Amino acid sequence: MPQKPEVMSPAGHWPQLHAAIEAGADAVYFGLNQFSARAKVGFTLAELPEVMATLHRRGVKGYLTFNTLMFDTELEAAARCAAASAAAGVDAFIVQDLGIARLLRSIAPHTEVHGSTQMSITSAEGVAFAAQYGISRVVLARELALAEIAAISQTSPIQLEIFAHGALCVSYSGQCFSSEAWGGRSANRGQCAQACRLPYELLVAGHMQPLADARYLLSPGDLYALPLMPQIVQLGVAALKIEGRYKDAAYVALTTAAYRKAVDEAWAGLPLSITPSEELQLEQVYSRGLGSFFLSGTDHQAVVRGRAPRHRGILVGRVVRVLTSSILVAPEPKSAAAPLKPGDGLVFDAADWRSPEEPEEGGRVYHVHPARAGLLELEFGYDDLDLRRIRPGDLLWRTHDPELERAVRPLLQPAAPLQRQAVHVHVRAHVGAPLELTWRLVANPELQVTVRSPKPLDSAQNRSLDQAFLEAQLGRLGNTPYKLTALDLDLQGEPFVASSWLNTLRREATDALAQLQANAKPPAGGDPMAALRAALGPPPSPQPHRVPSELHLLIRTPAQLNAALELRPASITLDYLDLYGLRPAVERVQAAGLNVRVASPRILKPNEERIVNFLRTLACPLLVRSSGLLHSLGPNYPHALYGDFSLNAANALSARTLLEHGLVRLTPTHDLNAAQITHLAQALDAQALEVIAYQHLPVFHSEHCIFCRFLSSGSSYRDCGRPCEGEPIALRDPHGRAHPVSADIGCRNTIFGAEAQHASRHLSTWRNAGISAYRLEFVHEDTTQVNAITTAFRAALNDQISPSELSRQLKQHAPAGITEGSLVVVGR
Numbered sequence: 001m002p003q004k005p006e007v008m009s010p011a012g013h014w015p016q017l018h019a020a021i022e023a024g025a026d027a028v029y030f031g032l033n034q035f036s037a038r039a040k041v042g043f044t045l046a047e048l049p050e051v052m053a054t055l056h057r058r059g060v061k062g063y064l065t066f067n068t069l070m071f072d073t074e075l076e077a078a079a080r081c082a083a084a085s086a087a088a089g090v091d092a093f094i095v096q097d098l099g100i101a102r103l104l105r106s107i108a109p110h111t112e113v114h115g116s117t118q119m120s121i122t123s124a125e126g127v128a129f130a131a132q133y134g135i136s137r138v139v140l141a142r143e144l145a146l147a148e149i150a151a152i153s154q155t156s157p158i159q160l161e162i163f164a165h166g167a168l169c170v171s172y173s174g175q176c177f178s179s180e181a182w183g184g185r186s187a188n189r190g191q192c193a194q195a196c197r198l199p200y201e202l203l204v205a206g207h208m209q210p211l212a213d214a215r216y217l218l219s220p221g222d223l224y225a226l227p228l229m230p231q232i233v234q235l236g237v238a239a240l241k242i243e244g245r246y247k248d249a250a251y252v253a254l255t256t257a258a259y260r261k262a263v264d265e266a267w268a269g270l271p272l273s274i275t276p277s278e279e280l281q282l283e284q285v286y287s288r289g290l291g292s293f294f295l296s297g298t299d300h301q302a303v304v305r306g307r308a309p310r311h312r313g314i315l316v317g318r319v320v321r322v323l324t325s326s327i328l329v330a331p332e333p334k335s336a337a338a339p340l341k342p343g344d345g346l347v348f349d350a351a352d353w354r355s356p357e358e359p360e361e362g363g364r365v366y367h368v369h370p371a372r373a374g375l376l377e378l379e380f381g382y383d384d385l386d387l388r389r390i391r392p393g394d395l396l397w398r399t400h401d402p403e404l405e406r407a408v409r410p411l412l413q414p415a416a417p418l419q420r421q422a423v424h425v426h427v428r429a430h431v432g433a434p435l436e437l438t439w440r441l442v443a444n445p446e447l448q449v450t451v452r453s454p455k456p457l458d459s460a461q462n463r464s465l466d467q468a469f470l471e472a473q474l475g476r477l478g479n480t481p482y483k484l485t486a487l488d489l490d491l492q493g494e495p496f497v498a499s500s501w502l503n504t505l506r507r508e509a510t511d512a513l514a515q516l517q518a519n520a521k522p523p524a525g526g527d528p529m530a531a532l533r534a535a536l537g538p539p540p541s542p543q544p545h546r547v548p549s550e551l552h553l554l555i556r557t558p559a560q561l562n563a564a565l566e567l568r569p570a571s572i573t574l575d576y577l578d579l580y581g582l583r584p585a586v587e588r589v590q591a592a593g594l595n596v597r598v599a600s601p602r603i604l605k606p607n608e609e610r611i612v613n614f615l616r617t618l619a620c621p622l623l624v625r626s627s628g629l630l631h632s633l634g635p636n637y638p639h640a641l642y643g644d645f646s647l648n649a650a651n652a653l654s655a656r657t658l659l660e661h662g663l664v665r666l667t668p669t670h671d672l673n674a675a676q677i678t679h680l681a682q683a684l685d686a687q688a689l690e691v692i693a694y695q696h697l698p699v700f701h702s703e704h705c706i707f708c709r710f711l712s713s714g715s716s717y718r719d720c721g722r723p724c725e726g727e728p729i730a731l732r733d734p735h736g737r738a739h740p741v742s743a744d745i746g747c748r749n750t751i752f753g754a755e756a757q758h759a760s761r762h763l764s765t766w767r768n769a770g771i772s773a774y775r776l777e778f779v780h781e782d783t784t785q786v787n788a789i790t791t792a793f794r795a796a797l798n799d800q801i802s803p804s805e806l807s808r809q810l811k812q813h814a815p816a817g818i819t820e821g822s823l824v825v826v827g828r
Helices: 014-023 045-057 072-088 098-107 124-131 146-155 178-183 226-232 249-267 276-285 333-337 402-412 467-474 499-518 528-536 558-567 579-591 609-617 627-633 652-659 674-683 706-711 760-768 783-797 803-813
Strands: 006-010 027-031 061-065 092-095 112-115 137-139 159-167 201-204 222-224 239-242 314-322 327-331 345-349 361-370 376-380 395-400 421-430 434-441 448-456 482-492 550-555 571-574 595-599 622-624 641-643 663-666 690-695 698-702 729-732 738-743 749-752 756-758 773-777
Touching: 006 014, 006 249, 014 027, 014 045, 014 249, 014 402, 045 061, 045 072, 045 499, 072 092, 072 098, 072 528, 072 674, 092 098, 098 112, 098 528, 098 652, 124 137, 124 146, 124 627, 146 159, 146 226, 159 226, 159 249, 178 698, 201 706, 226 249, 239 249, 249 276, 249 402, 276 314, 276 333, 276 402, 314 333, 327 333, 421 467, 434 499, 448 499, 467 482, 467 499, 528 652, 550 558, 550 783, 558 571, 558 579, 558 783, 571 579, 579 595, 579 609, 609 627, 622 627, 627 641, 652 663, 652 674, 674 760, 690 783, 706 729, 706 738, 706 749, 756 803, 760 783, 760 803, 773 783, 783 803
Parallel strands: 006 027, 006 239, 027 061, 061 092, 092 112, 112 137, 137 159, 159 239, 421 482, 550 571, 550 773, 571 595, 595 622, 622 641, 641 663, 690 773
Antiparallel strands: 159 222, 201 729, 314 327, 314 395, 327 376, 345 361, 345 395, 361 376, 421 434, 434 448, 690 756, 698 749, 729 738, 738 749
């Protein structure tokens, strides 16, 4: 039987938290100003007890986003913070880091741990993997369709949570390294620079592809699942998450109230009652264009419109004519539920002819006059607009609506609590004994209080106590957060009770019940430092320095394979678009007497078991890129398994946890710089690491297919004509860098950094730390470049050329220059 899902709302700080409570959230998620994936907002640790008391007093759960990857140097602070947070009464930790999830079971065994969407969980196997570590709920990736969520739900051993509203990332959460690559700001550590919202040009075989008004090729619209609520409540998911810890209180209030009503109606089997004007309010308060997107199935034409990257509000019209001091506009039919009026803030969108870098014209409208043929004449303030920069055909958006502020004010400034908790009161009224009232929360019957009259009850001289009188008196709950929904009366004799007694006892009971809720805390957990020491284990034995180095090549094309075979590295890893072309390539490498590995997809969904089955048939080692595949293969897989960067091992705890699954070696996450990789090698057996010394950083990994969206009219692989098998494409950013794009077997796109990231300056330090396995990854290098780059690294690892000479040769042969990228050690 499905459970009714929680409505889960974001809170950047106090105004949003109060808005979520009043609008009807079942749970609120928030961060501290540390260890949170939204680094710019959050509460202090000192505020946390009051945050939890405020929520619990109103019967709302509080989930702490503890969801950054942790560095080894942060583990002690993280352990102490976790212990203090559990003691403050948080209902759950939301985590990304697998090692932290494991540690929390020792520090706070009575507090739930939820797996963040940054764990990139897209399959039942990924859910099962998380469940092994005491995770009781996982937030599924936003790229799953309802049918896929239903398939996962059928076998899930733990609760599932999905996003229902708000911003979409173009990259799978947890798999975006653009901020790290281009600014040293890790998205996995709460510092997303939103490179996906920049304008890009599409290059096909080096030539610019005309795309009309589509400039922002990686900027999706915003998720809107409200119309799907009747289907969603039947999926068996535990919670529906509203995105938006950077959003204001008005956004939190309106979205929470809308989803509260929709969930209640859908759960009761009633039709959804949201009105067109209410839908427009959701679009007005914040929207890049609302849609169900991946939830309703694959349609690559819908996810990215590309015209603008930011909040647009409501499309209210199109410019017909520019007059001397006013503008004629054809109103948009959809805006009829909230028509244009004086005071509206408007912006003119000329994306089809104006450069993305140019500022837009906009201002507040002063007068709106009806004109001929249903047109509207708009007048603006003096000097508000440069009418010369507006032309017929420009779109007109309402970015600010004063009416919205009036509509949301009752939610933000209620005269009394808007959301009340149901209480059941049991009354024991016996003549000769004190009146006894037991108040019990319907949602949590274990929370109850009993109050008694100071004196025994006398017999009534006139009117005795009855059910109706009690309900009338005890139901007067005014400014309390409670509502009386049931009353039981245990009556003996004909007792008399004064109204004043009932009023006093009612106040005592509600105060005591609120205090009981506010003080609810889990049992004490373990000593955080002892738990951390136990998790880390004894320090590793001293390791020999300068062990012989191995060079491993990862290639993506048959031409690169030809070059790799001649170079005879320690191993060749095949990362091919054409999955079924792998078998002959594997056989070629084996026939040459070389070790071969096959790279798995980073994402595997419920309908892609055939990919796993095919990988098994290759009978060779695998480079594993998802926790779901690691779980699926199991401990009895007969060939070696290597863990890739996408498993996001950022510290010794997470690395050890993954290595315990039988991985021969593990590649650290790209969130680590070169010095942190050295530290990780020293904290582990360095032979268990394989580091990438040359690569084009995979900055975005996306379910959205750029090939299908911009080079076809199809909606999916079924009708796109597979342009990914044609000419190579790249995205050129505002700095002129062309970033190659490739597709994998699941039609997912990886956008690679234009410049090659290299570790020339760090090889000596890594080798002294005992690291022996070095990987070079190629994307669009030709055979000459593969040969030259590999030869240069081989010479450097054999101490035949200096780091500076290696860097010089790489700069000469890399397709678009080189960079230290995420390996940079700041301050060095």
